[in-house]
Amino acid sequence: MAKLKRELGLLSTTIFGIAVIVGAGIYSLIGVATAMAGPGVWLSFIIAALVAALTALSFAELSSMFTGAGSSYLYVFKGMRSRLFGFITGWLILFETVVGVAAISMAFGGYFASLIPIPIMAAALGIILLLSIVNLIGIKESASLNNILFVMELGGLIFIIIAGLLFGQANPNFFDFQIVPVLSGAALVFFAMLGFEMIASESEEAKDASHTIPYAILLSIGICAVLYAMFAVASLMLVGPEILGVSTAPVKDIVFPILGEYSFIFSIIALASTASTILICLITASRLSYGMAKEKTLPHFLSAVNSKFRTPHLAVIAALLVSIAFLLIADMVIIAEVTNFAALAAFFFINISAIMLRIREPGAKRHFRMPFAIANIPVPAVLGAITSLFLIAFLSKEAMMYGSGLVVLGAAVHLLMPKK
Incomplete structure (x- = not known):
């Protein structure tokens, strides 16, 4: 059987990693995160x-063991020897994607309302409906458009960093904070780090994957962490935490001291970024549920394909309805935290699976092996599992309630589904 060409070096793989991490999250959450954590x-x-870096290492090792599978369900099923936990992990990652649509659509609504005075919820609902129609029709995203959007997103971050460091006059005390609000902020902005798990999927096409993938993961997350932290510092220097913490269009307000009436340009950049991410999430959610239905782990009707558009129309509609249901919570912080609950809970199972496979199958072939092990137990996976649960503890009670409900609902769906 033909194999993929291994032609991606460290630079190419790292750029890919930065591209999948940098996105709408930072434009969506910088304001509400500042309201939580302050300076x-x-x-x-x-x-x-x-926390993301620790779990990303587990993804790298597991994907190198099950090359081409690309399935969190499979990782956990193999590691924990449990179809139930495997299904719950896949279920949580599915909901991480679809609930994320609701959170990002509210950010879209805030930026749209800063340009055209309409209710934020109306704009959020409108973009979900519009892009669900695009998803249903099956219009493919242009790779060139994605590259342009990435350059706009990254360019916007760098512009604000430079402007803040050179011209910022707010002069906040960056060390005037309390640790609990900062940890609550970390539990929220974890949303902006999601996407790192996709880096591990490049293991089949990377040169010397055992070295390229882990270094690309750490470099990508490290570079994004520095960019995000500097972006936060620069934003505070431009407008201060008092203004930033209450803004519904934070990026526009951040650049207003520099660009004045032209600050609307950054609202347009934020609209493009959030709309692109919403479409990607809707496509991903519908294809995930379609794939799970084909495997008979979700109701079979979700695998139906429209004869005209050749798209999984019922899965598209399901993603639309679930996104709208979570949008009705009408609180972007809670919705983003539910997304993070789903991701962090799934990542806990992923880390545990990496540990269990090290114990049971120490000699199994791995293109990449996590560094730092004690008695063959990978320390990064242990820390990844602990810190995933630790961040969950700093989510709001409402987010934990909704998230726990997703776990219970997922378990019920699995138990009620006919067994293959």
């Missing part, structure tokens, strides 16, 4: 990045 919001981003 210490920069530290929240660093803590979130450290």
Whole structure:
């Protein structure tokens, strides 16, 4: 059987990693994260990045064991020898994606309302409906458009960093913070780090994957952590935590001291970034549920394909309805935290699976092996599992309630589904 060409070096793989991490999260959450953590919001981003790096190493090792599978369900099923926990992990990652649509659509609504005075919820609902239609029709995203959007997103971050460091006059005390609000902020801004798990999927196409993938993971997350922390510092220097913490269009307000009436340009950049991410999430959620239905782990009707558009129309509609249901919570912080609960809970199972496979199958072939093990137990996976649960503890009670409900619902769906 033909194999993929291994032609991605460290630079290419690292750029890929930065591209999948940098996105709408930072444009969506910088304001509400500042309201939580105050001048210490920069530290929240660093803590979130450290947790992400630990779990990313587990993804790298597991993907190198099960090359081409690309399935969190399979990782956990193999590691924990439990179809139930495997299903719950896949279920949580599915909901991480679809609930994320609701959170990002509210950010889209805030930026849209800063340009055209309509209710934020109306704009959020409108973009979900519009992009669900695009998803249903099956219009493919242009790779060139994605590259342009990435350059806009990254360029916007760098512009604000330079402007804040050179011209910022707010002069906040960056060490005037309390650790609990900073940790709560980290639990929220973990949302901005999601996407790192995709780096491990490049293991089949990377040169010397055992070295390229782990270094690319750490470099990508490290670079994004520095960018995000510097972005937070620069933003505070431009407008201060008092203004930033209450803004519904934070990036526009951040650049207003520099660009004045032209600050609307950054609202347009934020709109493009959030809309692109929403579409990617809707496509991913519908294809995940379609794939799970084909494997008979979700109801079979979700695997139906429209004869005209050749898209999984019922899965598309399901993603639309669930996104709208979570949008009705009408609180972007809670919605983003539910997304993080789903991701962090899934990552806990991923880390435990990496540990269990090291214990049971120490000699199994791994293109990449996590560094730092004690008695063959990988320390990064242990720390990844602990810190995932630790961050969950700093989510709001409402987020934990909704997140726990997702776990219970997932278990019920699995137990009620006919067994293959």
